[in-house]
Amino acid sequence: MGTKIRAAIVGSTGYGGVELIRFLLQHPLVEITSVISSSNAGAPIADAYPHLAEIVTDRLDAIDPALIKSKADVVFTATPHGVSSALVPQFLEAGLKVIDLSGDFRLKSGEVYEQWYKHKPAPEELIAKAVYGLAEVFGDEILGVDLISNPGCYPTATLLGLIPALAAGWIDPKTIITDAKTGVSGGGRGLSLGFHYSEINENFLAYKVNKHQHLPEIEQVLSRIAGKEVVTTFTAHLVPMTRGILCTSYASLTEPHTDAEFIELYRTYYEGRPFVRIRPEGKVPATKEVWGSNYCDIGFSTDPRTGRLTIISVIDNLVKGAAGQAIQNLNLMMGWDETTGLTMAPVYP
Structure with a gap:
């Protein structure tokens, strides 16, 4: 199949980074040539993840753009917010292609980024250059580019659920509300009181109410699709499971449509995009049905009584919401x- 491209992963000891390793090990056209961690440089990656023993024998590299350039053609930056904005310019200057999994290049306004993420924004010219990598919607813009901003996990599930109906004009954008739930792996591997077993077990909570950093990302894309400013309500919840996101979005219909009509609309919109699966009438998806995979499954229910549409969309937050989409x-x-x-099948049960 030709010469493999060489890939480096910055942030290899995070959940997104180790999921990149799992998938890239099976990729026939990619060779992982550098696994990078600023905090664990020099140690075998198996020290952090024993399940990779004898599978990935490399020692973790330090972050050194010159070294990475000598070892790789493309870099995945699976770093915390505020880190990629400093690293990516160096990688691009070294001639590397970059796919950034942080939020540092998603928002086209540096001022908005600083307001929501509380970090200094990336250089304006790179924010403008970055292509937003929601593959099923903007995939035609990605060929040959040097910098891709991978969407957030919540925005991926939310936007894939809403965009076809919004683009068709079948829902009123002023009425959109999304209620989203995620597993605890979405918070990363670092220690935090809210993610301790005794805090999250047998618990269910909303967080960052009206303040979640993914809200402006969702609004930015919905506004682009609608051709006018869209302001919406998005509420995130944490549930005691490891993986998965389920988004329930509500919107008022602009005119009557049936479930069957929405199914046809969505199947037509996503035709040729194999990772979006539309459920048949009367069926809605569950997170377990996409676990460990790059699928987004979507189901619908129209309510003639209220004139509203309910959309259920599910993804694995670490795969379609991060590494898989990257x-x-x-x-x-x-x-x-x-x-x-x-093309791995979801893991079930």
């Missing part, structure tokens, strides 16, 4: 079939 974007960037290396 690899899908790499495939599109390189002109490969977007499913390459990603």
Whole structure:
């Protein structure tokens, strides 16, 4: 299948980074040539993740753009927010292609980014250059680019659920409300009181109410699709499970439509995009049905009594919401079939 491209992963000891490793090990056109961690440089990655013993024998590299340039063609930056904005300019200057999994290049306004993320924004010219990698919607913009901003996990599930109906004018954008739930892996591997077992077990809570950093990302894309400013309500919840996101979005219909009509609309919109699966009439998806996979499953219910539509969309937050979508974007960037290396079936039960 030709010469493999060489990939480096910055942030290899985070959950997104180790999920990149899991998928890229199976990718026929990619070779992992550098696993990088600023905090664990020099140690075997198996020290952090014993399940990789004898599978990935590399020692973790330090962050050194010159070293990475000598070892890689493309870099995945699976770093905390505020870190990529300093690293990515160096990688691009070294001639590397970059797929950034942080939020540092998603928002097109540096002022808005600083307001919501509380970090200094990336250089304006790179924010403008970055292509937003929601593959099923903007995939045609990705071929041959040097910098992709991978969408957030919540925005991926929310936007894939809403965009076809919004683009068709079948829902009123002023009425959109999204209620979203995620597993605890979305908070990363670092220690935090809210993620202790005794805090989250047998518990269910809303967090960052009206203040979640993914809200302006969702509004930015919905506004682009609608051709006018869209302001919406988005509430995130934490549930005691490891993986998965379920988004329930509500919106008023602009005119009567049936479930069957919405199913046809969505199947037509996502035709040729194999990672979005539309459920048949009367069926809605569950997080377990996409666990460990790059799928987004979507179901609908229209309510003639209220004139509203309910959309249920589910993803695995670490795959379609992070590493899997990043690899899908790499495939599109390189002109490969977007499913390459990603055709694993979901894990069930």
